[in-house]
Amino acid sequence: MRFKLIFILGLILLCAIFVAFASEEGGIIFTKEDAKQIKYPDPSTADVNISFEDAKNKLISENPEVTNESIHGELIDDENFGIIRRVSSKTTNGKSIFAGINASNGELLFVYDGSKNVQGRDSISKDDALKIAEEYIKSRISAEKINEIELEDVNYIGPAADDLPGNYHVSYARIIRGIPSLSDGILLDVNAETGEVLSYDKSWSMDEEEIALIDTEPSITDEKAVEILKEFMSSQPPIGEEKASTVKVLSSSLAWKEDNEDKTRLAWWIRFIDSSFERDDSLPASVLIDAHSGEMLLFDYSRN
Numbered sequence: 001m002r003f004k005l006i007f008i009l010g011l012i013l014l015c016a017i018f019v020a021f022a023s024e025e026g027g028i029i030f031t032k033e034d035a036k037q038i039k040y041p042d043p044s045t046a047d048v049n050i051s052f053e054d055a056k057n058k059l060i061s062e063n064p065e066v067t068n069e070s071i072h073g074e075l076i077d078d079e080n081f082g083i084i085r086r087v088s089s090k091t092t093n094g095k096s097i098f099a100g101i102n103a104s105n106g107e108l109l110f111v112y113d114g115s116k117n118v119q120g121r122d123s124i125s126k127d128d129a130l131k132i133a134e135e136y137i138k139s140r141i142s143a144e145k146i147n148e149i150e151l152e153d154v155n156y157i158g159p160a161a162d163d164l165p166g167n168y169h170v171s172y173a174r175i176i177r178g179i180p181s182l183s184d185g186i187l188l189d190v191n192a193e194t195g196e197v198l199s200y201d202k203s204w205s206m207d208e209e210e211i212a213l214i215d216t217e218p219s220i221t222d223e224k225a226v227e228i229l230k231e232f233m234s235s236q237p238p239i240g241e242e243k244a245s246t247v248k249v250l251s252s253s254l255a256w257k258e259d260n261e262d263k264t265r266l267a268w269w270i271r272f273i274d275s276s277f278e279r280d281d282s283l284p285a286s287v288l289i290d291a292h293s294g295e296m297l298l299f300d301y302s303r304n
Helices: 004-020 032-037 052-062 126-138 208-212 222-234 240-244
Strands: 073-076 082-090 096-102 109-111 149-157 166-174 179-191 197-203 248-258 263-271 286-291 296-300
Touching: 052 073, 052 082, 052 096, 052 109, 126 149, 126 166, 126 179, 126 197, 149 179, 179 263, 222 240, 222 248, 222 263, 222 286, 222 296
Parallel strands: 179 248
Antiparallel strands: 073 082, 082 096, 096 109, 109 197, 149 166, 166 179, 179 197, 248 263, 263 286, 286 296
8 A cells, every 4th residue: 555665664764763772871873874964953043942851851751761861862954854853762671762853843753662571472453553553643643633644554564583572564644635645644653562652753744735736637547647657667678568568557546746856746656566476466566657747756666
């Protein structure tokens, strides 16, 4: 379903964050590449109403087990979340918790919590995980925003080792003018043993005023989009016309997609397989084609 890219990036980010919690001081270790991407705004000129103490108290409210002396924080201009207070800490059991808080209004934008003691015995069902996610979201966002999201998927992720639990990855799409966004929404990870929320990530950046100017009635049909897809595949030497002629569409739907210049496009999102895929392949290929111009926005065709 939707959020394939965000799902993969979310897993990578989650793993990276927990690996990053090293250092005896309880700080976060970043690579040189990470450091280049971090922007540190001037608090006197930026839209900052939330102090470090405010952010610190927010982190403590998320997990009372944090050790006060290990709390670290910094003000950054994040590419995805804007200006945030990023805070981290060790907990009494030596684990870590990491959160991002909107520096303007104090809203919790994301939290990754690795502090729960677990034995690796999964007992939470998929339905349980969904209920937990729903209740957690209700405690985080307004009723108005709840009406603007739609459940996309609940995926079970198996444990990384025998003595660790699995978790449920729950994704919600943001719905704008009746059409889901491929960049905005909410992602949560629920511990399959304890039922506790391990991570929460809310992305809400698409400009509704910009989208209000876009015609939601597509200029090309999804059938035409499939023709564009096949023509494109035929022109690619590693794929060719032979495979393109065997394309089987699994699903096609409209979605909002931001291009490389952060301009929002209405796109046909098509998931498909061809003769080189297994019929029950869990990771089919996908393509995003501008629903007005027919431009190829994304072609994801990963083969083993």
